[in-house]
Amino acid sequence: MEGHYLVTIGNITFNADTVITMWLAMGFVLLLSFAATRNLSIIPSKLQAFAEGVMNFFWNLADTMIGKEGRKHIPLLASLFLFIITANLMGQIPWKLYHLKNGELASPTNDINMTAAMAVIVLIYYVAAGISKKKFKFFIHGFSFVDIILFLVEILEMITRPLTLALRLFGNILAGEILISAIIGICAWGLPLPFMFFEILVACVQALVFMMLTMVYISSAIKEEH
Amino acid sequence: MALSELAQLGAGIAIGFGAIGAGLGIGVATKGLMDAISRQPEIAGQAVGFFLVGAALAEACAIYALIIALKLSGMIG
Numbered sequence: 001m002e003g004h005y006l007v008t009i010g011n012i013t014f015n016a017d018t019v020i021t022m023w024l025a026m027g028f029v030l031l032l033s034f035a036a037t038r039n040l041s042i043i044p045s046k047l048q049a050f051a052e053g054v055m056n057f058f059w060n061l062a063d064t065m066i067g068k069e070g071r072k073h074i075p076l077l078a079s080l081f082l083f084i085i086t087a088n089l090m091g092q093i094p095w096k097l098y099h100l101k102n103g104e105l106a107s108p109t110n111d112i113n114m115t116a117a118m119a120v121i122v123l124i125y126y127v128a129a130g131i132s133k134k135k136f137k138f139f140i141h142g143f144s145f146v147d148i149i150l151f152l153v154e155i156l157e158m159i160t161r162p163l164t165l166a167l168r169l170f171g172n173i174l175a176g177e178i179l180i181s182a183i184i185g186i187c188a189w190g191l192p193l194p195f196m197f198f199e200i201l202v203a204c205v206q207a208l209v210f211m212m213l214t215m216v217y218i219s220s221a222i223k224e225e226h
Numbered sequence: 227m228a229l230s231e232l233a234q235l236g237a238g239i240a241i242g243f244g245a246i247g248a249g250l251g252i253g254v255a256t257k258g259l260m261d262a263i264s265r266q267p268e269i270a271g272q273a274v275g276f277f278l279v280g281a282a283l284a285e286a287c288a289i290y291a292l293i294i295a296l297k298l299s300g301m302i303g
Binding site: 164167168170171172174175178202205206208209212 | 278279281282283285286289290292293296301
């Protein structure tokens with residue numbers, strides 16, 4: 001909360017605490033998916049059964065929300081969801097016991113640079129999906145008055161959608177940390193516990209919301225006009 | 227009053243008015259959930275999932291106000 005631990009390499013300055021925790025979250029997801037896909041068998045091990053359950057969840061969601069082409073987009077959606085939920089839940093680990101010179105180790109999604117990067121990836125992905133599906137008609141259907149107004153609205157949405165995606169995730173995680181540190185200021189013994197449980201719920205729901213909105217954007221980009 | 231003190235006042239006003247909308251939104255969403263479950267108790271599981279997503283979307287408005295308030299009071303950026 002009180003600034004970040006800045007490290008400069010060459011001419012690039014970056015927030016080292018965010019990068020460290022982001023790599024930890026990435027490593028956890030990568031290791032889990034690597035371990036779950038070794039030694040696949042008809043009778044699944046516990047880890048494989050868990051991974052199959054997760055994949056089933058994504059398949060059902062993509063089938064109902066996007067339609068028959070939905071499963072093509074699962075790699076992006078699933079990695080976004082798994083990464084964000086890991087990153088959000090990491091915020092509840094007591095990192096702050098390890099002191100940096102400046103700033104503190106916390107959930108990587110409480111840095112706006114992180115969430116803005118993911119939102120820009122989503123923007124590029126859904127625009128690319130729309131263009132590859134509908135070519136030039138993705139932007140404009142005709143040249144009547146209504147079509148030009150709709151085109152302007154579409155351009156406005158391209159700005160507001162990534163902005164709200166980034167701010168929603170960032171704000172929720174940051175608000176949770178500020179809330180808990182404010183509660184610790186009132187009474188540090190036992191009182192923060194229910195709020196920490198609430199933050200775990202918020203972490204899961206925000207990851208789900210980010211993925212669902214990405215899904216809605218993709219499905220609105222590739223659906224056929226009538 | 228100095229400009230920074232006015233900014234503190236603005237931060238309080240921002241989060242206060244922002245919270246009104248989010249509170250109304252979550253209240254309406256909960257009412258809808260209760261109506262749906264009392265009409266069709268068998269869809270409770272599915273309805274709760276949609277409710278959580280909708281409540282998170284409504285809550286996001288208060289979060290935007292909170293970001294503005296934090297910005298005004300100088301806690302971030």
